[in-house]
Amino acid sequence: MGEVASAFGGIARETVVEPFKSFICKVASRCNLDCDYCYVYHHADQSWREQPQRMSLDTAAQLGRRINEHAVAHGLARVDFILHGGEPLMLGVDYLRALCETVTRHTPDVRIRWNGQTNGTEFTDEVLKFCEDWDVCFGLSLDGPRAANDRHRVDHAGRSSFDQAERALRMLSGERGRPHWGGVLAVIDLESDPLETYAYLRGFQPPSIDFLLPLGHHDMRPPGKETSLTGTPYADWLLAIFEVWYQERPQPIRIRRFRDVIGLYLGATRSSEEWGLQPVDFIVVESNGEIQAVDTLKVTYPGACRLGMDVFGHSFDDALASPMVRARQENWRTLGETCRRCDVVRICGGGYFPQRYSREGGFQNISVYCADLMKLIRVVTGTVRQDLAALPRQAGRRAR
Structure with missing residues (x-):
């Protein structure tokens, strides 16, 4: 635990x-696909090999008890x-019904x-009936058309x-x-045409599309960032879509x-995990x-997400007190000085946590995508700012 705690920096209690x-x-714990970018099977931590292929119903029962205990303790009426x-x-519909x-x-x-994430290969009419019976919403992982x-x-x-x-x-x-249907998760491939x-x-x-930056960090740079971190290929890819999406009225798809x-630019205090400085919940x-x-x-490294806890011997409040979880709850304190001084840190949050890692600096580096995030934020917020500035002029013309 000492190595893990030091990598995350000092955490005030x-x-x-x-x-x-x-x-x-x-x-x-197993998958029928072999996606080459998968963080579970193709990166530093290979602990999936130690896991049972499926969660037993005894484990599910204890997990339910711990969730209920946590919800009662914190006054939560609903959890995901x-x-x-x-x-x-x-695992099959019969097992999923029994687990639920x-x-x-x-x-x-x-x-x-109830929510879920699927690669879609096993999605059948029987699964859809299960979703209807239990009101389950699934996200679908798909990177685009066939070639992508x-x-x-x-x-x-x-x-x-x-x-x-x-x-x-x-x-x-x-x-x-x-x-x-919760929406689509699509990992960005620079070889694919964004439009x-x-x-x-x-x-x-x-209902939504989430374009994901490939997972990487300073010791394992993502495609297109191998030789330099100053280029902005991912921002350019995303901005080609933004220019089209932003002009669509109405906008039926949430990107x-x-x-x-x-939202963060306009003062929102909540966002998805990769953005902002709000606690991860x-x-x-x-x-x-x-x-x-x-x-x-x-x-990042073997054991990076291990807390040394399980639902049989520990509560979720025990997990809340662990250094790694506290690091995600106190994002500001885990930022390096460069990020603390940056004028867009309230929006980017310093970049996604794993993408800031290096063996030398832990998680207090800038993101390997820092240049991309900076360009994306400046262009998007600049476009919104211009639209907001035009509103009084438009209102004045209508009044006349």
Whole structure:
């Protein structure tokens, strides 16, 4: 624990913390795809090999008790339970129904809102019926049209996953599926045309699209950043989409990255995990019941997200008191001096935590995407500022 605590810097113990409202539960520890950028299977931490292939119902029952205990202690009426993995749908609908029943039976004092994340390959009519019965909302991981998707998202024999994923996309975008569709997660590939990618996904009218920066850090630089961190290829990719999206009226699709930047610029205090300085209010539970910090830390070093706790011997309040969780609750104190002095830090939050890591500097470096974030924020907020400045002139013309 000493190595982990030192990597996260000194954490003051008196700061008020925010309870967990979302529980990312690794109900499956295996996946039928072999995506080459996956933070679980292809990076520094390989602890998935130690995990049971699925969460047992005994573990689910104890997890439910701990969630209920935490909700009661903090006055939470509702929490999110995210079916995660691995690929949760590999476990079959019968198991998922039994898991939901078990957790619900042991959470009598809190309402569970069911969510999940899937690669879509196992999404069937039977799964959709499960979603209807339990009011489950699934996000779909898909990087774009066939060429974009198949560069990275193949199975263990190297075969395309596109046809199955697009089948899920069509089901979720249909009349029955739409109430149970959380949106699309798409990892940015600089080889893909941004407007083609956006046009393809937009054609299905997802409720949201989250374009993700590939996970990387200073010791493992992402594509396009290998030789220099001063270029802005990811900002340029995203801004090509922003120019189209921003002019769409109305805007039926939430692109989370743009909405977060605009919201924080206009004074919002909440955003998704990658932006802003608000406390992180979720926790990860592995299939064996181990309680862990944010799982994307697996790209940094072995054991980076381990708290040394599990649902059998520890409460979620115990997890709140751990140095790694406190680091995410006190984001300002974990920033390096460069970030503290920056005029956009309230929006970028110093960059996503794992993307700030190096063996030498821990998490107090600038993000490997700092230049991209700076350009994206300045262009997006500059566009919004110009629109806001034009409002009084437009109102005056209408009044005349």
